[in-house]
Amino acid sequence: MTSHHPAAVLFDMDGTLVDSERLWDVALVELAQTYGGTLSTAARRAIVGTAMAESMRILHDDIGQPHRDPDVSAAWVNARILELFRGGLRWRPGALALLGAVRQARIPTALVTSSGRALVEIALDTLGRDSFDVVVCGDEVDAAKPHPEPYLTAARLLGVPIERCVAIEDSPTGVASAVAAGAAVLAVPAEVPLAPRDGVHQLESLLAVDLDLLAGLLRRTPA
Structure with a gap:
């Protein structure tokens, strides 16, 4: 892993990775x-x-x-x-390729979701149980999104500084959680439009996202 890569990439699940x-x-x-x-x-x-x-x-x-x-x-x-x-889950456009690129680069990954563990276990049949080093579920934290705890928990479990992580989200609640935690944030709205927000990079889909773009988000984030 080169030094300019994120210390970890933290993925939301519903609406970000899968069309659920x-x-x-x-x-x-x-x-x-x-x-x-x-x-x-x-x-x-x-x-x-x-x-x-x-x-x-x-x-x-x-x-x-x-x-x-x-x-x-x-x-x-x-x-x-x-x-x-x-009944089956469909990947969001570009999500599978991006997750694969991050894993191939050996960048640590976390799934950070508001969904409960029972539901996540079924979703992992689609997402891949070896796709994430850490999984943080909504019923396994004291305070759920938009509180920063889910993302702070993921960074702590991975042993990486949250300010060197990129979080990928689709909802206002998730974006608020990641921003409050101190991560660099990439927002890709699915069901709900997102208002522009300082420090949050917004794209229509993950199709054009690569490792260089993720690294660039860290350079844009104030220390």
Whole structure:
């Protein structure tokens, strides 16, 4: 690994590596329907990238049923999304090639996701269990995204300084987490548009991303 490469590349999962947000759409819409409600577009966008408890709070408020038990709703969504994930996941454009290039260069990698471990284990059948040196799941940290803990945890487990890492994200919540942690951030929006943000490099897809571009992000990040 040459000195200008990142110390590690930290990948988000849903919407960044795999096109799974459409499956979450199905599960969340169906849950709202079982409660006799309709999930609004605004609420769905607000849910992207959030931890399950917050997602259920947003959904319950959106359909006018804040009294609902978030644990019951979360269990329903988890069961449904597990079924949908087992049906197969599609890679986001450019994601597989970039992950392969990073691994070939022997740059350490982490998967940093708001999804729970049970779901991630199914996703790893597509992503590859040897594709990541570290996996940080949403139900294995005390504070989920947008808190910086998930990315700080990944850097700590890898034994690398977070300021020498590049995080790749697709959602406002994930970007906020990575920025707060101190990583250089590449944002590739999927389901939700991202507003321009200082220090965050935004692209339409990962198709044009290579190791030189990732190294350039570190040079752009203030020390």
